[in-house]
Amino acid sequence: MTTTGYSILRNPFLNKGTAFSAAEREQLGLTGTLPSQVQMIEEQAEQAYKQFQAKSPLLEKRTFLMNLFNENVTLFYHLMDQHVSEFMPIVYDPIVAESIEQYNEIYTNPQNAAFLSIDHPENIESSLKSVADGRDIKLVVVTDAEGILGMGDWGVNGVDIAVGKLMVYTAAAGIDPATVLPVSIDAGTNNKILLENPLYLGNKHERIAGEKYLEFIDKFVTAEQKLFPASLLHWEDFGRSNAQVILDKYKDSIATFNDDIQGTGMIVLAGIFGALNISKEKLVDQRFLTFGAGTAGMGIVNQIFSELKQAGLSDAEARSHFYLVDKQGLLFDDTEDLTEAQKAFTRSRKELVNSEQLDNLEAVVNEIRPTVLIGTSTQPGTFTEAIVKSMAQNTERPIIFPLSNPTKLAEATAENLIKWTDGKALIATGIPAANVTYKGVTYKIGQGNNALIYPGLGFGLVASTAKLLTQETISAAIHALGGLVDADEPGAAVLPPVSNLTEFSQKIAEITAQSVLKQGLNREKIADPKQAVQDAKWSAEY
Ligand SMILES: NC(=O)c1ccc[n+]([C@@H]2O[C@H](COP(=O)([O-])OP(=O)(O)OC[C@H]3O[C@@H](n4cnc5c(N)ncnc54)[C@H](O)[C@@H]3O)[C@@H](O)[C@H]2O)c1
Ligand SMILES: O=C(O)C[C@H](O)C(=O)O
Ligand SMILES: [Mn+2]
Incomplete structure (x- = not known):
């Protein structure tokens, strides 16, 4: 990574925009590239939130946020922390569904996702490496988009679900966004609307299935594990005929889970x-x-x-x-x-x-x-x-x-x-x-x-350097969500509210990490699981 001049302003993981101090500007070769006032992150967030509020409809708000992410990841999450209940449905379900349907028409720079084409298995490893760009990847969310939510096959457009899931991970549990990677596996699509759309950005052929598909998946898993050996691999929105098959193939040998299952x-x-x-x-x-x-x-x-x-x-x-x-x-x-x-x-x-x-x-x-x-x-x-x-x-x-x-x-x-x-x-x-x-x-x-559970689970697995996810850990994490609602209050909900997402995700992460250590499934030595979760937590500040 180059870390001076325009290259730093264009690197969303390092960019602070107008918050670079005079000293930083001088040191990084940025003097003269920004207006003279130095802003605090709070001021930038206030400015950005006003711009966000002026956008309508919700899909425009989403595009605004995706572009903010593309420019300055820390500011994006600082703002999302302040407005988590408002942003969740925009960044994630249900508005993510609209952005997937219109992906080609509203295309913007794709939030540092990796695009792997079934027609080029020879590029898997080098592509993952290019997109990681030297970052220490701890969490990969991959989709082949055959079963996007309940909307079926959305080809390369489905990458937005991997991006959205990862945004929820950071907002809810605090995983460092520089350590995550969204991946689109473009195996083709059987969606006629896409195949007939001249703007479609994915492979313009039918979905490849069977042996060739599973070989590609295997090559992907091998490369992913080789490049990021300490990572958790999260599968999202695969089709009914592949989701369970893939999970069964890898669940006993690597740290992985299928979110839909x-x-x-x-x-x-x-x-x-x-x-x-x-x-x-x-x-x-x-x-x-x-x-x-x-x-x-x-x-x-x-x-x-x-x-x-x-x-x-x-x-x-x-x-x-x-x-x-x-x-x-x-x-x-x-x-x-x-x-x-x-x-x-x-x-x-x-x-x-x-x-x-x-x-x-x-x-x-x-x-x-x-x-x-x-x-x-x-x-x-x-x-x-x-x-x-x-x-x-x-x-x-x-x-x-x-x-x-x-x-x-x-x-x-x-x-x-x-x-x-x-x-x-x-x-x-x-x-x-x-x-x-x-x-x-x-x-x-x-x-x-x-989304109310995978961020805590995944973050707990990453923080505890888990080698595997077992049924014992799954069960512990489920029970961690119990007792968070006052059941005797009239009209009480069966689950805690999204406004408390960060608190209960932390609890789920701690209990997950404890369970991993109890079973001796941690890769690295860890004395205190709660502390390990605390130490791994990233906060959206410069
Ligand atoms: N709330 C959540 O956290 C959550 C999580 C995962 C999936 N989902 C939702 O659940 C739905 C299914 O997702 P999936 O991944 O299991 O998809 P899937 O394709 O694997 O399963 C859908 C099932 O519904 C069946 N079905 C279709 N038409 C039917 C009908 N008329 N009557 C009865 N069954 C019918 C299909 O045959 C299939 O077995 C999606 O809408 C998805 O968004 C919600
Ligand atoms: O993405 C969601 O909102 C939940 C779930 O994973 C789904 O596929 O519907
Ligand atoms: Mn899903």
């Missing part, structure tokens, strides 16, 4: 614990219906399953608590096109007399009377009034989590769920939801989004 499983279980704290019921007494048994749905089922087993249930007993509904209806042993993950949780037709009729959600809800209904289906409005009322008739405090993102894909709105259940539903939504006031009670709505 594991992060989602974790936050949903934490949310269910929050709901059960309010209803004073037990996990082992619940019947779980998962609508949309894909990557996230099965991650959730497996996480709850593992917790039921920890509570002493046998495999068979634990499995008997789950019902999966996917496109085919309720999933039976003999249903066609089951995924490997689904096969372990199918039902037998013998158990249900009218199994032929259970080909839609409403019929299944009426028949099996779930106490917990999870939506990861990508199908908007599918938690209908009839379905929700049926649940409320059969259980005192139905737990209903419509989790599909972004906003336009949610299975139901929090407002309707409160109304249809006369305030009884215990709710978490994928995107942020406003409070709902109903019959004099103000209900706070928890955000059941993996």
Whole structure:
């Protein structure tokens, strides 16, 4: 890295803009490149926030923030620290979805992401090296964008999800932004809109699948581990047919996790614990219906399953608590096109007399009377009034989590769920939801989004120099989120609010680090895990 003159002003990790002091300006060869006033970061932040406020709509605000990031990373995070609840939905879900859809039209310098093309595996290592530019990379978020949120295949445009996830990592947990790397794997796209768009910036061919794809992934993992041996590798928004396969291949040999499978499983279980704290019921007494048994749905089922087993249930007993509904209806042993993950949780037709009729959600809800209904289906409005009322008739405090993102894909709105259940539903939504006031009670709505847990988990793993992520650590991190909400307050949310994100991410990070050390999975010697988290924490100051 060159660190003098214009090259420093153009390096977003080093640039302070007008905050360079006179002495620094002289020393770095910057005298005359900036107006004479030297600003404090607070003044720069105030100026930038006014500019941000003048932008409209939200997508313009996002572009403004991305350009600020491109210029001055410290100032970007200083501002984000001050406005985390306001910025989260802009930098991340749901506005990130709009930026992905319009990536080519609104293209700006891409926040130091690495772009790897399936057509050039020979460039993987050198590209990662160029983008890192000598930085000590500790965390990589990679996407191939085959399953962006619930919107399907978005090709190279999907890089924005990796960028957004990393921004949340730093804002929530305090990982040094100079030590992270967003990566786009451009395997082609099957999205016709993109292939026909003359402005499309990714590979203009169909998605490469199978052996060639998996070989590319393997080359990527090898290069990533070689260049950044102390890094954590976070997988995001891979397609249903690859996500679990890739995770299974690497999870026992390197520090890695899949956010959609594991992060989602974790936050949903934490949310269910929050709901059960309010209803004073037990996990082992619940019947779980998962609508949309894909990557996230099965991650959730497996996480709850593992917790039921920890509570002493046998495999068979634990499995008997789950019902999966996917496109085919309720999933039976003999249903066609089951995924490997689904096969372990199918039902037998013998158990249900009218199994032929259970080909839609409403019929299944009426028949099996779930106490917990999870939506990861990508199908908007599918938690209908009839379905929700049926649940409320059969259980005192139905737990209903419509989790599909972004906003336009949610299975139901929090407002309707409160109304249809006369305030009884215990709710978490994928995107942020406003409070709902109903019959004099103000209900706070928890955000059941993996962003409430992956930053603390990932940062704890990085700070403790973890070699692997185990189920034991996952479980410890989930429980770290418990007890943060006053369950007896009327209208309490099932999860803590995003405004407390930095505090609870710190707690999750500490508990994660403790768990890593307890299992002896740290690469480097660490005396005190809490101190290690503290020491690793970056703050957005010059
Ligand atoms: N809130 C969160 O933290 C969070 C985390 C991960 C995923 N999600 C959301 O969950 C949704 C699914 O994501 P994914 O990664 O699991 O995708 P996926 O493609 O792996 O799974 C979606 C599943 O829904 C099924 N499905 C499609 N149409 C259906 C229908 N009409 N009826 C029943 N099932 C149907 C598909 O067959 C598939 O199995 C997305 O909208 C995503 O944004 C939310
Ligand atoms: O990105 C999100 O908002 C959560 C989740 O990872 C998803 O894919 O929907
Ligand atoms: Mn995701």
